[in-house]
Amino acid sequence: MKSVIRVILLGLVLVMVALVSALTAMRFAIHGTEVTVPKLVGLSPAEAERAAASLGLNVMIERQYFSPQIPEGRILSQLPDAGTKVRRGWQVRVAQSLGPQRVAIPDVLGQSGRAADLNIERRGLDLGSVAYIQIPGTNPDQVLAQSPPANASGIAVPKISLLVSAAAPPAAYVMPSFAGQPLGSVNQKLLDAGFHVGNVIVIAPPATDQPNSMPALPQAPLASSPAQPNPASIIVSQSPAPGQKVNAGATVNFDVR
Numbered sequence: 001m002k003s004v005i006r007v008i009l010l011g012l013v014l015v016m017v018a019l020v021s022a023l024t025a026m027r028f029a030i031h032g033t034e035v036t037v038p039k040l041v042g043l044s045p046a047e048a049e050r051a052a053a054s055l056g057l058n059v060m061i062e063r064q065y066f067s068p069q070i071p072e073g074r075i076l077s078q079l080p081d082a083g084t085k086v087r088r089g090w091q092v093r094v095a096q097s098l099g100p101q102r103v104a105i106p107d108v109l110g111q112s113g114r115a116a117d118l119n120i121e122r123r124g125l126d127l128g129s130v131a132y133i134q135i136p137g138t139n140p141d142q143v144l145a146q147s148p149p150a151n152a153s154g155i156a157v158p159k160i161s162l163l164v165s166a167a168a169p170p171a172a173y174v175m176p177s178f179a180g181q182p183l184g185s186v187n188q189k190l191l192d193a194g195f196h197v198g199n200v201i202v203i204a205p206p207a208t209d210q211p212n213s214m215p216a217l218p219q220a221p222l223a224s225s226p227a228q229p230n231p232a233s234i235i236v237s238q239s240p241a242p243g244q245k246v247n248a249g250a251t252v253n254f255d256v257r
Contacts, residue, residue, distance in 0.1 A: 039082035040075045040094055048075050048094060056088030063095045065156045072099030098158060105160065107150035108143050113164045116143050120160050128161035140167035170247040177242035183256050184231025190252060198251040202227040203236060205257055229256050 035055040040048040045061060052059045070076045076097040080086060103123050108116035117127050128147075138144070145163040148155050178186045187197050233256035240246050 033088050034085050035088055037078075037080050037082055037084045037086055037090075037092060040078045040092065041082070042070065043075050044073060045075070045096065052092055057086070058089070058091045060091055060093050061096050062093050064098050064158065065095055066099070066101040066158065067097040067156075068100045070097035070099075072097055101153060101155060103158070105148055105150055105152045105155070108146055108160070108162070109150070111143050112141050113143065113162065114141075116146075116162060124158070126159045128157075128159035130162045130164060132164050132166040134166045134168055136168075138165040140165055170249070172245055172247055175238075175240045175242055175244045175246050175252070178235045178238055178252075178254070179242075181235050182231060183229055183233040183235060183254065186235060186254075187231070194248050196249065196251040198253040200229045200233075200254045200256060202229050202233065203255050203257060229254075233257065 035057065037057065038051045038055065040051060040059070043051065045059070049059045065076055067076050074097050076095045078092055078094045080090075080092065103125060105125075106119050106123055108119050111119065113130065120127050133144070135144070142165045143162050144165055147161045183200065190197055235254050235256050237255045239253045240250065
């Protein structure tokens, strides 16, 4: 009995030793792939790439900023920071210095959005975000505000964001029903309201049943050309349909008799 217990205890000890060895090996394997992020600030992009590549890291230049402290073309900031533990293959994102601000911020207020964009690009700056707003009494596509303002100094990002006036949406109406009205009067009403009359089609009247006792009358031959609408034609249907929402200047089509 004692020998059996001794064998069981020996087996448990061997299992524990194997687990500890596996955990230790795993820990060394994981930490063996970790490296310390080097300091890249102040280096040129080529120097930063070489320093990162020697540790199995990648460098990506994301943004550019003005800086009076860091010379132009040098790395201004980095993420992760120097000294951070990361795995090999990690990407270090950096910002590049443009040097001190040497470009004057133009005044684009009152210009069209396109003209302001060209003015900004001509000075070597970038167009930032553009927001639109509807303000009564202002012309559409006109720059109302800019950030940073004209002639600003000490800016960090070489971008100018704009607030531009938007065109007012066209007036909307609910289409009334014109069924049963003469085409001439409806046509004048639509023109006076700024709408347009489109296609007007004359449809044939419904056929009437003849009494059984009466012989069928001979039909006159159909005219070769379709009937033409006239101001006295009565509207039967329309498109857009009554109740539909339409914008000012829309075209209305009719079927008449």
